[in-house]
Amino acid sequence: MILSEGVDDPMEPIRKEEFDDQACGSQAPKSKPCPRPKPGEAAGGCSFDGAQITLLPIMDAAHLVHGPVACAGNSWESRGSLSSGPTLSQYGFATDLSNNDIIFGGEKKLKDSIDYIAGRFAPPAIFVYATCVTALIGEDMDAVCKEASGRLGIPVVPVNGPGFVGSKNLGNRLAGDALLQYVIGTGEPEQETPLGVNLIGEYNIAGEMWEIEKLMNQAGITLLSRITGDARYKEITWAHRAKANMVVCSRALLGLAKQMESKYGIPYFEGSFYGAKETTYSLRQMAYLLNDREMERRVDRLTEREENRLSHDLRPYRKILKGKKAVLYTGGVKSWSVISALKELGIQVVGVGTNKSSDEDVQRIADRVSDDTEYIPEGGASRIIKTVRERKADIMIAGGRNMYVAMKEQIPFVDINQERHKAYAGYEGLLRLAKELVDSLDNPIWRLASSPAPWDKEDSYDR
Known part of the structure; x- marks a missing residue:
C-alpha cells in the first residue's frame, strides 16, 4: 500500500562501533568487522533489509518505509514469518518518494502517511524505516516521529538503518537498539510472571516459534516476550520483566541481550532449537537461569521422554540417511x-x-x-x-x-x-527434517532424469 527530538545529522545514530566485532556478535577482540555490501548489491542483505527482518514479525504494528517504493518491495513478504492473528505488518506501507520529494524534502509526506495509518488502522505503534535516499538528503525523521507520537498518542518509532551503512547483521542490531531505546521498558505485564523468559532472535519462520512455545509450556516455562516472531507490540514493552533471555541463533541481536543484562540485570545465554541435543540444552539452560529446582526436574523428565520417543521415530530414517x-x-x-x-x-x-x-x-x-x-x-x-x-x-x-x-x-x-x-525446530522439527531429506533423496525423479530417453534405449522400436 503506497501512502502519500531529531538529530541534525541523519547518520549520527550510526556510530563507528556499530561496525566492529560487537555488531556482528563476535566476542573475539580482533575479529573482522561486519562486511559492508557493495553499492547496488541488495540481494546479499543491507542494513535496511536486516532492520525489517527483525521488526516486521511484530504483527499488530504498522511498518512504514520512508523512501522510494522499490525499497518497500525489495524484501516485502520474502520471509515465512507466520502470524497467529494480526496481519497489519504484512501491509506494504511506503511514502513513495518521487524526484520532487527528493529535491524539496519528504517530511510532510512522511507526516501525512503516519496520520493516515493512525486514522485508518489505529495500530498500537508505527515503525518508520529510514532508507538510503532519505538518509542522504538529510530527512529529520526522528523529529517527525517524535512530533507525531506526541500528537497522535501512539508510539512512532524511528528505525535508522539505511541500507548503505552496512550489512544485514548490522541492520538487525540497529533494530534491536531501536527496541531498547523506544519500546522495552515502556509497559508492564497484565499479571506478574515470576519465571518468564524472552526469546530474542526467533522470527517464527514456518511456525517454529509455536513448536518452541509448546515445549516451554510443557516444561512450565512462561514465554514472556517474543522478540520478535509472532509478537504483539505490547508484550515487547514489558520484556524488561523477564528473569532470563535466550538468544536464538541470532548473533546480531546478542548486543540487545547484553544491554538488557547491563540495564535490567537479566542473564542471557545463546542457544538453538535445531536438533534434539541443542533443544535439550536450551530448555535445561532456561531452567538453570530461572533457578527453580522443580522446573529443572520437569525439564529433565520432558527432555528424556521426548528424546526417547524421537529416537524410536527416527530409526527408519537414520537407516537411509x-x-x-x-x-x-x-x-x-x-x-x-x-x-x-x-x-x-x-x-x-x-x-x-x-x-x-x-x-x-x-x-x-x-x-x-x-x-x-x-x-x-x-x-x-x-x-x-x-x-x-x-x-x-x-x-x-x-x-x-x-x-x-x-x-x-x-x-x-x-x-x-x-x-x-516447513518448521525444523524442536524434537518434532528434527523428525520433519529427516522426512524431508529422505523424501528428497528417494524421489523417483532423480532415477528418471539420469536414465536414457526411451528413443535412446537399445530395445526401442524400429522406426
Whole structure:
C-alpha cells in the first residue's frame, strides 16, 4: 500500500562501533568487522533489509518505509514469518518518494502517511524505516516521529538503518537498539510472571516459534516476550520483566541481550532449537537461569521422554540417511546449528557456507565438522555446485534461490532458509527434517532424469 527530538545529522545514530566485532556478535577482540555490501548489491542483505527482518514479525504494528517504493518491495513478504492473528505488518506501507520529494524534502509526506495509518488502522505503534535516499538528503525523521507520537498518542518509532551503512547483521542490531531505546521498558505485564523468559532472535519462520512455545509450556516455562516472531507490540514493552533471555541463533541481536543484562540485570545465554541435543540444552539452560529446582526436574523428565520417543521415530530414517554426504549453504549461525541436527541423523557435512558467519560461528562449525570439510566463504551457485561435485555430495541443503540450480544439475535439494514452509525446530522439527531429506533423496525423479530417453534405449522400436 503506497501512502502519500531529531538529530541534525541523519547518520549520527550510526556510530563507528556499530561496525566492529560487537555488531556482528563476535566476542573475539580482533575479529573482522561486519562486511559492508557493495553499492547496488541488495540481494546479499543491507542494513535496511536486516532492520525489517527483525521488526516486521511484530504483527499488530504498522511498518512504514520512508523512501522510494522499490525499497518497500525489495524484501516485502520474502520471509515465512507466520502470524497467529494480526496481519497489519504484512501491509506494504511506503511514502513513495518521487524526484520532487527528493529535491524539496519528504517530511510532510512522511507526516501525512503516519496520520493516515493512525486514522485508518489505529495500530498500537508505527515503525518508520529510514532508507538510503532519505538518509542522504538529510530527512529529520526522528523529529517527525517524535512530533507525531506526541500528537497522535501512539508510539512512532524511528528505525535508522539505511541500507548503505552496512550489512544485514548490522541492520538487525540497529533494530534491536531501536527496541531498547523506544519500546522495552515502556509497559508492564497484565499479571506478574515470576519465571518468564524472552526469546530474542526467533522470527517464527514456518511456525517454529509455536513448536518452541509448546515445549516451554510443557516444561512450565512462561514465554514472556517474543522478540520478535509472532509478537504483539505490547508484550515487547514489558520484556524488561523477564528473569532470563535466550538468544536464538541470532548473533546480531546478542548486543540487545547484553544491554538488557547491563540495564535490567537479566542473564542471557545463546542457544538453538535445531536438533534434539541443542533443544535439550536450551530448555535445561532456561531452567538453570530461572533457578527453580522443580522446573529443572520437569525439564529433565520432558527432555528424556521426548528424546526417547524421537529416537524410536527416527530409526527408519537414520537407516537411509546414515553415511550420506551433504553440502550446507546458509548464512550466519544457522550453519553450525543445522550441522548439529544433521549429525544426529547420521549425515556428514562435506561443505558448508560461512559467508555471513562471525569468527566464533566459524569456530563452532569447525567443532562440529571433520577436518577435510570445505568452507565456502562466497561464490554463489557455481561455487556450491563445484563443491557438490568434488565432494560427491548426495544432497544440497541451502536457500530457496539455489533450488532451481540443484534441479537443473539433478541434485536432491532441501530448502533450509527463510523462504521455506516447513518448521525444523524442536524434537518434532528434527523428525520433519529427516522426512524431508529422505523424501528428497528417494524421489523417483532423480532415477528418471539420469536414465536414457526411451528413443535412446537399445530395445526401442524400429522406426
